[in-house]
Amino acid sequence: MLNLLFLIPVIPFAGFLVLALLGRRLSNASIAFVGVGSVGMSALLSVSMAIDFMTNPPAGRAFTQTLWTWMRAGSFTPTISFTLDALSLVMMLVVTIVGFFIHLYSSEFMQDEDGYSRFFAFMNLFVGSMLTLVLADNLLLLYLGWEGVGLCSYLLIGFWYRDASNGQAARKAFIVTRIGDTSMAVGLLFLFTHLGTLNIQDLMQSARNQWASGSPTAVLAAALLLGGALGKSAQLPLQVWLPDAMAGPTPVSALIHAATMVTAGVYLVARTHVLFTLAPAVQSVVALIGAATLLLAAFSALAQNDIKRVLAYSTVSQIGYMFLALGVGAWSAAIFHLMTHAFFKALLFLGAGAVILAQHHEHDMFKMGGLWKRLPITFWTFLIGASSLSALPLVTAGFYSKDLILWHAWSSAEGSKGLWAAGLLGAFITPIYAFRMVFITFLGEEKMAVSHKPGTRMAVPLLILGLLSIIGGFVEPPETLGNLRPFSSFMQSVFPEEGVALPARESAEMILQVIASLVSIGGIFIAYLLFLRKPLYAKTLSKTPGCSILQRFWFSGWGFDWLYDTIFVRPFIWLTRTTKDDFFDFGYTGIASLTRMAHGLLIKTQTGNIRWYAIGIAVGAVVFLGIVIF
Amino acid sequence: MIASVPMEHGLILAAILFALGLVGVIVRRNIVFMLMGVEIMLNAVGVAFVVAGARWGQVDGQVLFIFILTMAAAEVSVGLALVLQLYHSFRTLDADAASRMKG
Numbered sequence: 127m128l129n130l131l132f133l134i135p136v137i138p139f140a141g142f143l144v145l146a147l148l149g150r151r152l153s154n155a156s157i158a159f160v161g162v163g164s165v166g167m168s169a170l171l172s173v174s175m176a177i178d179f180m181t182n183p184p185a186g187r188a189f190t191q192t193l194w195t196w197m198r199a200g201s202f203t204p205t206i207s208f209t210l211d212a213l214s215l216v217m218m219l220v221v222t223i224v225g226f227f228i229h230l231y232s233s234e235f236m237q238d239e240d241g242y243s244r245f246f247a248f249m250n251l252f253v254g255s256m257l258t259l260v261l262a263d264n265l266l267l268l269y270l271g272w273e274g275v276g277l278c279s280y281l282l283i284g285f286w287y288r289d290a291s292n293g294q295a296a297r298k299a300f301i302v303t304r305i306g307d308t309s310m311a312v313g314l315l316f317l318f319t320h321l322g323t324l325n326i327q328d329l330m331q332s333a334r335n336q337w338a339s340g341s342p343t344a345v346l347a348a349a350l351l352l353g354g355a356l357g358k359s360a361q362l363p364l365q366v367w368l369p370d371a372m373a374g375p376t377p378v379s380a381l382i383h384a385a386t387m388v389t390a391g392v393y394l395v396a397r398t399h400v401l402f403t404l405a406p407a408v409q410s411v412v413a414l415i416g417a418a419t420l421l422l423a424a425f426s427a428l429a430q431n432d433i434k435r436v437l438a439y440s441t442v443s444q445i446g447y448m449f450l451a452l453g454v455g456a457w458s459a460a461i462f463h464l465m466t467h468a469f470f471k472a473l474l475f476l477g478a479g480a481v482i483l484a485q486h487h488e489h490d491m492f493k494m495g496g497l498w499k500r501l502p503i504t505f506w507t508f509l510i511g512a513s514s515l516s517a518l519p520l521v522t523a524g525f526y527s528k529d530l531i532l533w534h535a536w537s538s539a540e541g542s543k544g545l546w547a548a549g550l551l552g553a554f555i556t557p558i559y560a561f562r563m564v565f566i567t568f569l570g571e572e573k574m575a576v577s578h579k580p581g582t583r584m585a586v587p588l589l590i591l592g593l594l595s596i597i598g599g600f601v602e603p604p605e606t607l608g609n610l611r612p613f614s615s616f617m618q619s620v621f622p623e624e625g626v627a628l629p630a631r632e633s634a635e636m637i638l639q640v641i642a643s644l645v646s647i648g649g650i651f652i653a654y655l656l657f658l659r660k661p662l663y664a665k666t667l668s669k670t671p672g673c674s675i676l677q678r679f680w681f682s683g684w685g686f687d688w689l690y691d692t693i694f695v696r697p698f699i700w701l702t703r704t705t706k707d708d709f710f711d712f713g714y715t716g717i718a719s720l721t722r723m724a725h726g727l728l729i730k731t732q733t734g735n736i737r738w739y740a741i742g743i744a745v746g747a748v749v750f751l752g753i754v755i756f
Numbered sequence: 757m758i759a760s761v762p763m764e765h766g767l768i769l770a771a772i773l774f775a776l777g778l779v780g781v782i783v784r785r786n787i788v789f790m791l792m793g794v795e796i797m798l799n800a801v802g803v804a805f806v807v808a809g810a811r812w813g814q815v816d817g818q819v820l821f822i823f824i825l826t827m828a829a830a831e832v833s834v835g836l837a838l839v840l841q842l843y844h845s846f847r848t849l850d851a852d853a854a855s856r857m858k859g
Contacts, residue, residue: 734858
């Protein structure tokens, strides 16, 4: 059974090929069948593979399948091989299952669109690349998947290419993540030069043996890889692309910019966690960046009007939580939050898509209202998603994962009270913006008529993801609620360092949990007061001079776009403008003008005059005869 | 017996006739006169062939002259047809008028 591992990425790639080559000639139903079916097959295979893996685990808790050797360049022989261990299994399940439901949803959501086959072709290519990324055995193959998902992100953000601003958003996403990709590529080169291999297991082993903790080589390697992770996962300072990436269709935002691609950075850090433990300075930077980003994005989400932008900033914020977990050494907690986040964030995005479709493609929340009666399934599942995001105690998956992160931030050796406080503040703001979204969009009075209610293919994914957002957390109930922890014991094969369990300071953990629960409920209550009970109070508050400056500041994402525009974009444009016609261009323009001159001369021989041509023949014959005779 | 004319003289005559014909083609502007120049060139070539045939005492030179004459007749018919077409398009017999292929 495990030998079918290669099929899991290959089937979506095959789906991409079929749709790319034959898509135009197929009917919508066939396109949907191929597009959704390929990911569905991968999902089924993943589930059966997971059952097989968990019931009889292979030796060393890892199964590697090598397909072929990619290239042979001296001692550098990377192979196309896929590894299945606990970490890649979890990622694979998340990508395929959530991906399948999103594909099913988009088969109805996109059905009136022009490029139906193009959409599913790109989505399949994306799923194939993402699976390559998570199953890769060596960093080069991972980088291939990395680039593939970046490409598909560009193609899908700019899906409605006829509008130039979508192309700009796509370019912005690609260029900003490229900066991270470059850092990662340099990191790969660095790792290969120093350790002679890019195979992940060998790399971790060699690094542990050869590099001392805190040595400059380890710090540099970890920092370079972190750069790549920051770009892909939209963390400080490379977080500017994600809000604008909402220009793409909503299923794209759900799949790529919530559940899968942006978590690739988290996956990379978790995969190469040995490097980060060898470079504690970099690991604390990871935690700091996580904490800073989660706060920055949470405040920005509070000031947005576009429902998708709220969710985009929310994604940036939640990934900040994952980076915070990685930074304090809570590797499996980060992956746990990755999983629950995939469920509830995809749910929220799909729900937002249903709302947008029902409101004539309107994105502004303040133009909506009173939808809870018209779109009941959407409302209730959205409510579940928002509650999970807000970490509503005990009943939602988000509670368990976020609480675990906060506990590790407080108690881990690399954690600190400051990081915990930042996480707690974020956990207070999150319910405020999440329920602001719920109250403004679904409650209150109806402002716009409903045009399209979601059908079965849109409702079923919402319901299933809603269910997962509730029960997904029960795989890791904390110590205070029955010390079972199946998830982290499953992940222990990949993160052996975590086996050193934190001392079961049950009382401390209980207190922190109660605080976190109170904070979450308190946030929901404040959102209720501000946006449902007395919405005018919030409006007048935002009109006061101090608050309006703050609101504009947060609305623009803390002014990062302006900052980068001033520091990088304008000087670059000025530089290109001044060097446009400089000395070096003369080489290129010189060749062109030389050719044009020669053309001008030679064309004078083409007179169109028959006598002229006769003269030419005569002169030529004379010259030729002369050469022959003499 | 006529004193035999040396072959070189015949060939020189052919060459001069050829050159005169060529100059006629190049210098005249009227197409009909250009065709006449071409005829002169053809006949010069014929003279050269006959002279060579006489030198070797074989009849091949004169056979080839018949060929040339036939060919010249065919060529003149085609050529005059083209001249008529040219006049039809340009309303003039000036060869320089047909220079639409300039540049």
